[in-house]
Amino acid sequence: MHQFELPLNERIRRLISIENIFIRLNNQVSSLKNSTEIACFESYFYMRATASRADIKIEIVQELEKFILKKKQLNKTKKNLDQIKKLITVKKNLEKTSYPQGNFFGNDKFLQEIKTSSLSPAGIVSSDLPQLQLWLQDLSPQAKQLFFKNKIEPYMPIFECIKVYLNTLRNSISFKSVISSDKGLLSYQLNPIFKHDLVQIQTPQKLNLYPNLTSNKYTINIQFASAKKIAKFNKPIKFKMGVSQQ
Numbered sequence: 001m002h003q004f005e006l007p008l009n010e011r012i013r014r015l016i017s018i019e020n021i022f023i024r025l026n027n028q029v030s031s032l033k034n035s036t037e038i039a040c041f042e043s044y045f046y047m048r049a050t051a052s053r054a055d056i057k058i059e060i061v062q063e064l065e066k067f068i069l070k071k072k073q074l075n076k077t078k079k080n081l082d083q084i085k086k087l088i089t090v091k092k093n094l095e096k097t098s099y100p101q102g103n104f105f106g107n108d109k110f111l112q113e114i115k116t117s118s119l120s121p122a123g124i125v126s127s128d129l130p131q132l133q134l135w136l137q138d139l140s141p142q143a144k145q146l147f148f149k150n151k152i153e154p155y156m157p158i159f160e161c162i163k164v165y166l167n168t169l170r171n172s173i174s175f176k177s178v179i180s181s182d183k184g185l186l187s188y189q190l191n192p193i194f195k196h197d198l199v200q201i202q203t204p205q206k207l208n209l210y211p212n213l214t215s216n217k218y219t220i221n222i223q224f225a226s227a228k229k230i231a232k233f234n235k236p237i238k239f240k241m242g243v244s245q246q
Contacts, residue, residue, distance in 0.1 A: 002208075004201040005170075008215050008243075011063070012169075012197045015162050018056070021047045022152075022159040029148040032141050038124050040148055041114055045103060051155045052101045057094065060161050064091040067165060070246050083168050090161045099154035110135070169198050173242035184209070184224035184233040190243065192217050198244040207237065 007013040025043040028036050050056070064087055071084045105111040110131055118124045126132050139147070180186040190196050199220060201211050209224040224237055 001202045002205055004211055006199050006213050008197055008199060015166060018050060019162050019166060021050055029145055032145050037136060037144060041124055042118055044151060045115055045118055049103050051158050052099060061091060061095060064161060064165060086164050090164045094157040094161045097157040169244040172244050173200055175240040175242040177240055180237040182233060182236055184237055186222040188220040190218055190220060195246040196243050200242050202240040
Protein backbone atom coordinates (compact mmCIF):
# COMPACT_ATOMS: atom_id res chain seq x y z
CA MET A 1 0.00 0.00 0.00
CA HIS A 2 1.04 3.56 -0.66
CA GLN A 3 0.24 5.82 2.30
CA PHE A 4 -0.36 9.57 2.26
CA GLU A 5 -0.87 12.04 5.11
CA LEU A 6 -2.31 15.44 4.26
CA PRO A 7 -3.14 18.38 6.55
CA LEU A 8 -6.55 20.01 6.19
CA ASN A 9 -5.57 23.48 7.42
CA GLU A 10 -2.57 25.77 7.69
CA ARG A 11 -2.20 25.25 11.45
CA ILE A 12 -1.65 21.49 11.12
CA ARG A 13 0.55 22.01 8.06
CA ARG A 14 2.82 24.27 10.14
CA LEU A 15 3.02 21.77 13.03
CA ILE A 16 3.86 18.91 10.67
CA SER A 17 6.58 21.01 9.03
CA ILE A 18 8.17 21.68 12.45
CA GLU A 19 7.89 17.98 13.32
CA ASN A 20 9.69 17.17 10.05
CA ILE A 21 12.49 19.63 10.86
CA PHE A 22 13.18 17.89 14.18
CA ILE A 23 12.91 14.40 12.69
CA ARG A 24 15.31 15.28 9.86
CA LEU A 25 17.85 16.82 12.23
CA ASN A 26 17.66 13.92 14.70
CA ASN A 27 18.10 11.41 11.86
CA GLN A 28 21.12 13.32 10.52
CA VAL A 29 22.75 13.41 13.94
CA SER A 30 21.99 9.74 14.65
CA SER A 31 23.64 8.65 11.39
CA LEU A 32 26.46 11.17 11.49
CA LYS A 33 29.10 10.81 8.81
CA ASN A 34 31.63 13.22 7.38
CA SER A 35 29.30 14.09 4.51
CA THR A 36 26.39 15.03 6.80
CA GLU A 37 28.09 17.20 9.43
CA ILE A 38 27.58 20.39 7.41
CA ALA A 39 23.97 19.34 6.79
CA CYS A 40 23.55 18.96 10.56
CA PHE A 41 24.67 22.55 11.13
CA GLU A 42 22.33 23.81 8.39
CA SER A 43 19.38 21.84 9.80
CA TYR A 44 20.19 23.00 13.33
CA PHE A 45 20.13 26.68 12.31
CA TYR A 46 16.86 26.14 10.46
CA MET A 47 15.31 24.30 13.42
CA ARG A 48 16.45 26.93 15.88
CA ALA A 49 15.14 29.85 13.80
CA THR A 50 11.76 28.13 13.47
CA ALA A 51 11.28 26.63 16.93
CA SER A 52 12.52 29.64 18.89
CA ARG A 53 9.80 31.97 17.64
CA ALA A 54 7.72 33.11 20.63
CA ASP A 55 4.45 32.75 18.72
CA ILE A 56 5.14 29.05 18.06
CA LYS A 57 5.33 28.25 21.78
CA ILE A 58 2.18 30.25 22.52
CA GLU A 59 0.30 28.64 19.65
CA ILE A 60 1.26 25.11 20.68
CA VAL A 61 0.26 25.70 24.32
CA GLN A 62 -3.10 27.11 23.23
CA GLU A 63 -3.76 24.20 20.88
CA LEU A 64 -2.90 21.71 23.62
CA GLU A 65 -5.28 23.46 26.04
CA LYS A 66 -8.15 23.26 23.54
CA PHE A 67 -7.31 19.66 22.71
CA ILE A 68 -7.25 18.67 26.40
CA LEU A 69 -10.66 20.29 27.00
CA LYS A 70 -12.16 18.40 24.07
CA LYS A 71 -10.65 15.14 25.25
CA LYS A 72 -12.12 15.66 28.72
CA GLN A 73 -15.59 15.85 27.19
CA LEU A 74 -15.25 12.34 25.77
CA ASN A 75 -15.93 9.07 27.55
CA LYS A 76 -13.42 8.39 30.31
CA THR A 77 -11.87 5.34 28.71
CA LYS A 78 -8.35 4.29 29.64
CA LYS A 79 -7.14 5.36 26.20
CA ASN A 80 -8.61 8.86 26.53
CA LEU A 81 -7.38 9.29 30.10
CA ASP A 82 -3.86 8.22 29.09
CA GLN A 83 -3.90 10.67 26.18
CA ILE A 84 -5.10 13.51 28.43
CA LYS A 85 -2.35 12.76 30.94
CA LYS A 86 0.31 12.76 28.23
CA LEU A 87 -1.00 16.01 26.71
CA ILE A 88 -1.01 17.73 30.12
CA THR A 89 2.53 16.52 30.87
CA VAL A 90 4.10 17.82 27.64
CA LYS A 91 2.16 21.09 27.93
CA LYS A 92 3.53 21.72 31.45
CA ASN A 93 7.05 20.84 30.31
CA LEU A 94 6.83 23.34 27.48
CA GLU A 95 5.36 26.11 29.65
CA LYS A 96 8.25 25.98 32.11
CA THR A 97 10.91 25.68 29.41
CA SER A 98 13.10 28.58 28.33
CA TYR A 99 15.42 28.32 25.37
CA PRO A 100 17.69 30.56 23.27
CA GLN A 101 15.83 32.85 20.89
CA GLY A 102 16.57 33.27 17.20
CA ASN A 103 20.02 32.79 15.73
CA PHE A 104 22.04 34.97 18.10
CA PHE A 105 24.74 32.87 19.74
CA GLY A 106 26.19 35.32 22.24
CA ASN A 107 29.77 34.45 23.12
CA ASP A 108 29.76 31.28 21.03
CA LYS A 109 31.89 32.62 18.16
CA PHE A 110 32.24 29.13 16.67
CA LEU A 111 28.53 28.80 15.94
CA GLN A 112 28.16 32.46 15.06
CA GLU A 113 30.82 32.19 12.34
CA ILE A 114 29.26 29.04 10.91
CA LYS A 115 25.81 30.66 10.94
CA THR A 116 27.17 33.73 9.14
CA SER A 117 28.81 31.47 6.56
CA SER A 118 25.51 29.62 6.03
CA LEU A 119 23.92 32.88 4.81
CA SER A 120 26.33 33.18 1.87
CA PRO A 121 25.24 31.98 -1.60
CA ALA A 122 27.63 29.01 -1.33
CA GLY A 123 26.42 28.05 2.14
CA ILE A 124 28.77 26.63 4.77
CA VAL A 125 32.23 26.10 3.23
CA SER A 126 34.77 24.65 5.66
CA SER A 127 37.72 26.12 3.74
CA ASP A 128 36.56 29.56 4.93
CA LEU A 129 36.43 28.43 8.55
CA PRO A 130 39.69 27.03 10.00
CA GLN A 131 38.05 26.41 13.39
CA LEU A 132 35.38 24.29 11.72
CA GLN A 133 38.09 22.32 9.89
CA LEU A 134 39.76 21.61 13.23
CA TRP A 135 36.41 20.61 14.75
CA LEU A 136 35.70 18.22 11.87
CA GLN A 137 39.09 16.54 12.21
CA ASP A 138 39.53 16.60 15.97
CA LEU A 139 36.21 15.32 17.32
CA SER A 140 35.16 11.70 17.18
CA PRO A 141 31.75 10.83 15.65
CA GLN A 142 30.43 10.21 19.16
CA ALA A 143 31.64 13.60 20.38
CA LYS A 144 30.04 15.30 17.38
CA GLN A 145 26.74 13.55 18.05
CA LEU A 146 26.88 14.69 21.67
CA PHE A 147 27.64 18.25 20.53
CA PHE A 148 24.51 18.40 18.38
CA LYS A 149 22.30 16.61 20.90
CA ASN A 150 23.28 19.18 23.57
CA LYS A 151 22.41 22.00 21.16
CA ILE A 152 19.04 20.43 20.29
CA GLU A 153 18.08 19.54 23.87
CA PRO A 154 16.63 22.95 24.93
CA TYR A 155 14.13 22.77 22.06
CA MET A 156 12.99 19.18 22.62
CA PRO A 157 9.88 20.13 24.69
CA ILE A 158 8.50 21.81 21.55
CA PHE A 159 9.12 18.68 19.51
CA GLU A 160 7.59 16.46 22.20
CA CYS A 161 4.44 18.63 22.35
CA ILE A 162 3.98 18.58 18.60
CA LYS A 163 4.69 14.85 18.40
CA VAL A 164 2.16 14.00 21.12
CA TYR A 165 -0.43 16.37 19.64
CA LEU A 166 -0.10 15.02 16.09
CA ASN A 167 0.12 11.38 17.16
CA THR A 168 -3.07 11.81 19.19
CA LEU A 169 -4.75 13.09 16.03
CA ARG A 170 -3.31 10.22 14.02
CA ASN A 171 -4.53 7.67 16.56
CA SER A 172 -8.06 9.06 16.26
CA ILE A 173 -8.22 8.13 12.59
CA SER A 174 -10.29 5.10 11.54
CA PHE A 175 -9.94 3.95 7.95
CA LYS A 176 -12.94 3.37 5.71
CA SER A 177 -13.08 1.77 2.28
CA VAL A 178 -14.23 4.24 -0.35
CA ILE A 179 -14.64 4.26 -4.13
CA SER A 180 -13.95 7.15 -6.47
CA SER A 181 -15.89 8.04 -9.59
CA ASP A 182 -14.87 6.68 -12.99
CA LYS A 183 -12.65 9.78 -13.42
CA GLY A 184 -10.67 9.25 -10.23
CA LEU A 185 -12.62 11.87 -8.27
CA LEU A 186 -14.15 11.69 -4.82
CA SER A 187 -16.16 14.19 -2.81
CA TYR A 188 -16.05 13.04 0.82
CA GLN A 189 -18.63 14.62 3.13
CA LEU A 190 -17.55 15.78 6.59
CA ASN A 191 -19.63 16.27 9.71
CA PRO A 192 -19.46 20.05 10.32
CA ILE A 193 -20.15 19.50 14.03
CA PHE A 194 -16.60 18.22 14.45
CA LYS A 195 -13.20 19.69 13.74
CA HIS A 196 -11.17 17.86 11.09
CA ASP A 197 -7.42 18.45 10.87
CA LEU A 198 -5.76 15.53 9.16
CA VAL A 199 -6.55 12.98 6.48
CA GLN A 200 -4.70 9.75 5.73
CA ILE A 201 -5.14 7.83 2.49
CA GLN A 202 -4.02 4.33 1.53
CA THR A 203 -3.95 3.30 -2.15
CA PRO A 204 -3.03 -0.04 -3.76
CA GLN A 205 0.64 0.04 -4.71
CA LYS A 206 0.00 -1.39 -8.17
CA LEU A 207 -2.01 1.70 -9.15
CA ASN A 208 0.96 4.07 -8.65
CA LEU A 209 -1.36 7.04 -8.00
CA TYR A 210 -1.17 9.98 -5.63
CA PRO A 211 -4.05 12.15 -4.33
CA ASN A 212 -4.49 15.89 -4.80
CA LEU A 213 -6.74 17.37 -2.17
CA THR A 214 -8.84 20.45 -1.51
CA SER A 215 -11.15 20.84 1.43
CA ASN A 216 -13.49 23.06 3.42
CA LYS A 217 -15.56 22.61 6.56
CA TYR A 218 -18.02 20.33 4.80
CA THR A 219 -16.18 18.41 2.11
CA ILE A 220 -12.85 16.87 1.13
CA ASN A 221 -12.36 16.74 -2.63
CA ILE A 222 -9.81 14.23 -3.90
CA GLN A 223 -8.48 13.86 -7.42
CA PHE A 224 -5.99 11.13 -8.23
CA ALA A 225 -3.06 11.58 -10.59
CA SER A 226 -0.20 9.41 -11.82
CA ALA A 227 3.48 10.14 -11.17
CA LYS A 228 4.60 8.59 -14.46
CA LYS A 229 2.08 9.68 -17.05
CA ILE A 230 -1.27 11.31 -17.52
CA ALA A 231 -3.68 8.97 -15.80
CA LYS A 232 -6.62 7.75 -17.86
CA PHE A 233 -9.38 6.46 -15.64
CA ASN A 234 -11.94 4.08 -17.00
CA LYS A 235 -13.15 2.56 -13.77
CA PRO A 236 -13.57 3.59 -10.10
CA ILE A 237 -10.59 3.48 -7.75
CA LYS A 238 -10.95 1.54 -4.54
CA PHE A 239 -8.89 2.88 -1.63
CA LYS A 240 -9.01 3.58 2.10
CA MET A 241 -9.11 6.89 3.88
CA GLY A 242 -9.56 8.23 7.40
CA VAL A 243 -10.06 11.70 8.84
CA SER A 244 -9.19 12.91 12.32
CA GLN A 245 -12.20 14.11 14.28
CA GLN A 246 -12.39 16.31 17.37
